[in-house]
Amino acid sequence: MPPPHLNSELKIKVCGLTRWEDAELALELGADYCGVIVYPKSPRAATRQQAWELCQRIPAGKRVMVDVNTGADELENWADLGFDHFQIHCDIDVNLATLAAWRGIVGKEQLWLAPKIPPGEAFPQTMLEFADTILVDAYHADKYGGSGQTGNWELFAEWATLYAHKRFVLAGGLNPDNVTEAVRVSGAETADVNSGVESQPGIKDHAKLRALFAALGR
Numbered sequence: 001m002p003p004p005h006l007n008s009e010l011k012i013k014v015c016g017l018t019r020w021e022d023a024e025l026a027l028e029l030g031a032d033y034c035g036v037i038v039y040p041k042s043p044r045a046a047t048r049q050q051a052w053e054l055c056q057r058i059p060a061g062k063r064v065m066v067d068v069n070t071g072a073d074e075l076e077n078w079a080d081l082g083f084d085h086f087q088i089h090c091d092i093d094v095n096l097a098t099l100a101a102w103r104g105i106v107g108k109e110q111l112w113l114a115p116k117i118p119p120g121e122a123f124p125q126t127m128l129e130f131a132d133t134i135l136v137d138a139y140h141a142d143k144y145g146g147s148g149q150t151g152n153w154e155l156f157a158e159w160a161t162l163y164a165h166k167r168f169v170l171a172g173g174l175n176p177d178n179v180t181e182a183v184r185v186s187g188a189e190t191a192d193v194n195s196g197v198e199s200q201p202g203i204k205d206h207a208k209l210r211a212l213f214a215a216l217g218r
């Protein structure tokens with residue numbers, strides 16, 4: 001049973017998968033989405049072959065490509081592998097033509113935008129017309145994701161309430177010890193876990209994965 005204060009509809013994305021055995025366990029435990037990072041500078045980047053194999057085996061509807069400032073041609077190439085959702089990290093001043101190109105290639109419903117929002121910055125509202133899902137990650141000056149740092153859960157709750165017509169995903173430093181508190185405070189309907197359930201970048205720790213889903217009552 002999930003802890004009583006937790007949304008029973010909570011969805012979990014396990015990100016940074018490179019191996020089928022990790023994805024398989026995550027799915028058995030109840031993961032709703034499997035994230036495959038294709039950004040070459042990430043220590044968790046999957047090769048095209050690994051991404052293809054994972055796309056073959058992860059059930060349709062659950063396959064999320066994760067990248068940074070993807071070029072249009074590259075995005076078309078990744079889409080060919082069969083991903084269902086496309087999480088693209090970008091800066092808040094990304095140009096509107098780029099956002100429109102991403103939306104044109106994968107569709108607004110499949111595009112998950114992850115703007116890198118420095119502390120104190122207003123939410124980049126102009127992005128809302130391009131994607132139905134917004135991922136709010138912890139800010140890190142030198143990284144676009146996978147920092148292991150937690151974000152501002154209260155601010156997440158504010159933004160998710162203010163823009164309730166969009167789906168907001170909470171990311172950043174979630175692990176078996178803090179996930180229930182993070183979800184309670186933020187009110188997140190979807191939460192993303194990555195380095196908090198790893199043994200090393202790109203390799204999931206099965207005990208931590210089990211502990212995370214157990215904490216959520218799954």
Ligand SMILES: O=C(O)c1ccccc1NCC(=O)[C@H](O)[C@H](O)COP(=O)(O)O
Nearest residue numbers: 015042144145146147148172173194195
């Ligand atoms: O994880 C990465 O290495 C990464 C690199 C560049 C862009 C995005 C990346 N990860 C995207 C995710 O969805 C992560 O799960 C998210 O940033 C949270 O990571 P963590 O703080 O390790 O839980």
